[in-house]
Amino acid sequence: MKNMTHVAGGKDDFQTVTHLTLTGSQHEIGKALTEEARRLGWSPVPADPIVNRARRTWFERHWPQHHARMDGAAAALGLDPDQDALALDGLNFVPEGSGCSALWVPPSAAEDGHGRIGRNYDFFPMTASEIMGQAPRPNELPMASRPYVITTIPDEGLSSTVITMSDLDGCMDGVNSAGLAVVLLVADFENAAPPESAGPQVGLGNVQLPRFLVDTCENADQAKQALLGAKHYDHGVALHYLVADAYGQAFVWERGRDGSEHVIEFGDGPLCVTNHLLHRHRDPMNLPKDTETSFTSYGRLRTLYEQSKGVTMTPGDLRDSLSAVAQPEDPQLPFRxxxxxxxxxxxxxxxxxxxxxxxxxxxxxxxFSATER
Structure with missing residues (x-):
């Protein structure tokens, strides 16, 4: 079953937000997502047949929920699900230069004992063409102007609610019915580089990764094992991920510039994340000065840390911390x-x-709830 409602913004606002609720089998959910993507102008992209066959095999073994949704996509497109010429899921490309800030407040530091992640999603208010340095196409909308909130309630397994900017089979923020939450952020802003290849690879694209976790994991320990055992790749700028669960556990997962994998934990205390590699700068009180290319990453993290250390926080306090590091409405700045x-x-x-x-x-x-049925 599919239910779609308009929940925020109007014709004169920058963003118009849609809440899409899907129930049924993963095959049916995948079919409905694909039909909505086609309505928005999406079409499957050609893929190397050898790579595409290996991708399907990897999903079948490690992410069967996504594999079933791809079969649903094939049904929506009238294609053989075993064909190798076209990728039946999203490209999941994040252009160079997005920001973001996030703060995990564990239950022990919350006034009501609820663990919470607060996050600002910072991005260009521009079209994809403008982001790539080109003139916008006729009638092209800004890339982030039509976000979706997607609630999926499968017949079996974990239900979830996610927010996505432009990829209906990925997400930027998500929480599932077990209380596992994930948000993504740029990991290494100062060393961002354009992608060498825009084609899909075997494993998890960087915007698929949070969706993979909310589909398959119930707690932080399961998420660590899933990430360390998965194949994954970046399109464009590298990302890192703040993961937290309903039991008060949280960590940041990121990869080093040499491909090494890192799980960063800060014990039973607030965990702040912005846009630099935490495994290279573990002490929030001993960070470098910001440069023209750091996008105030160090300063934003200092602010979040100073506002959260050693205090008990209410949801309002968490909102105030997010406001303190939000992007100003400055026409000279490229982000909001x-x-x-x-x-x-x-x-x-x-x-x-x-x-x-x-x-x-x-x-x-x-x-938005991840548990409503």
Missing amino acids: TLWSTVVDTAERTLSTRFYLGDGRGYSEELV
């Missing part, structure tokens, strides 16, 4: 905070405010 989310791992909810445009502020706070 396009949404601001608080994930409550105890309640299994996403509470989000969406950007409506300079001078228009944000939508009212909207609450």
Whole structure:
């Protein structure tokens, strides 16, 4: 079953937000997602047949939920699910230069005992063509102007609610019915580089990775094992991920410039993340000065740490911390905070405010549950 509602923004606002709720088998969910993507102008991309066959095999073994949804995509497209010429899922490309800030407040530091992630999603308010240095195409909309909130309630397994900017089979923020929450952020802003290849590879694309976790994991320990055992690849700038669960555990997962994998934990205390590699700068009080290419990553992390260390925080305090590091409405700056989310791992909810445009502020706070049936 498919239910689609408009939840924020209007014709004169920067963002128009859609909440899409899908129930049924993973095959049916994949078919419905593909039909919606086609309505928005998506079509499958050609793929190397050898790579594509290996991708399907990897998904079948390690992410069967996604594999079943790809079979649903084939049904929507009238294709043989075993064909090798076309990739039946999204490209999951994040252009160079997006930012973001996030703060995990564990249950022990929360006034009501609920662990929460607060995050700002910072991105260009521009079209994909403009981001790539070209003139916008006729009628081309800004890349982040039509975000989706997607709730999936499969017949079997974990239900979830996610927010995605432009890929219906990936996500930027997510929480599942077990209380596992994931948000993604740029990992190494100062060393970002264009992708060498835009084609799909075997394993998890960087925007698929959070979706993989909310589909397959119930707690932080399971997520660590899933990430360390998975194949994954980046398109464009590398990302890292803040993962937290309903039991009060949290970590940041990132890869080093040499491909090494790192799980960063800060014990039973707040965990702050912005846009530099934490395994290279573990001490939040001993960070480098920001440069023209660091996008104030170090300063934003210092602010989050100073506002959260040694204090008990309410949801309002967490919102105030996010506001302190939000992007200003400055015409000289290329970024805006396009949404601001608080994930409550105890309640299994996403509470989000969406950007409506300079001078228009944000939508009212909207609450989405991962457990409603």
